[in-house]
Amino acid sequence: MEKVDFSKEAITSEEELRNFVGTPHELVKKKSISIVDDQAKRFISMSPLLFLATSDAEGNCDVSPRGDNPGSIVVLNDHQLVIPDRPGNRRVDSILNILTNPHVGLLFVVPGLEEVLRINGRATIIKNKDILSKMSLKGKAPSIGIGVDVEACFIHCTRALHKSKIWNPEKWPNKEEVPSMMEIFHAHLKINGVKIKE
Incomplete structure (x- = not known):
């Protein structure tokens, strides 16, 4: 299929968008707070997985x-939290983005729950040893962390996770039918001209 020109028949204003999707209920508008309250702190303390959204100075996401x-995320107070940056593949895409654009979005997931907690704010790459020492794993503290000044905090409804049936093993695909990480990795290397020894 040829590339589609999305600019044709595109929605280009909020007014036009509202004609399609309507307006949110007043309670939905007011569910966002600018602090991490006790309920949000409890949710974060039980989350082993979060998704971190960033973009660079040009808006590339x-x-x-x-x-x-x-419990690895340290909530310092009602306005700030810190995410440890454990050693990885050294691409540091998120970290590089934050250096040029501090705006971040966080989505916290708790296994078995269909609600997710969303936090938006401004991030700073920190090297404060006193804070990072609280995040030690197997006796080793991370060398850097992501400090977040919270600007918005709210719970997101169950619709996405409920409809996806992500926690229902009966709906999970057969692992043999899903491309493995190495299959995808090698395929992408080949597209970029890297020769893979078979």
Whole structure:
């Protein structure tokens, strides 16, 4: 199929968008708060997985999954939290983005729950040893962390996870039918001209 020109028949204003989707209920508008309250702190403390959305100075976006032990995110106070940056593949896409554009979005997931907690704010790459020492894993503290000044915090409804049936093993695909990480990795290397030894 040829590339589609999405600019044709595109929605280009909020007014036009509202004609299609309507307006949110007043309670939905008011569910966002600017602090991390006690309920949100409890949710974060039970989350072993979050998704971190960033973009660079030009607006190029990235979303990165961050998995760790529940309780690994340190909530310093009602306005700030810190995410440890554990050693990885050294691409540091999120970190590089934050250096040029501090705006971030976080989505916290708790296994078995269909609700997710969303936090938006401004991030800073920190090297504060006193804070990072609280995030030690197997006796080793991360060398850097992502400090977030929270601007918005709210619970997101169950619709997406409920409809996806993500927690229902009966709906999971057969693993043999899903391309493996190495299959995708090698296919992408080949597209970029890297020769793979078979």
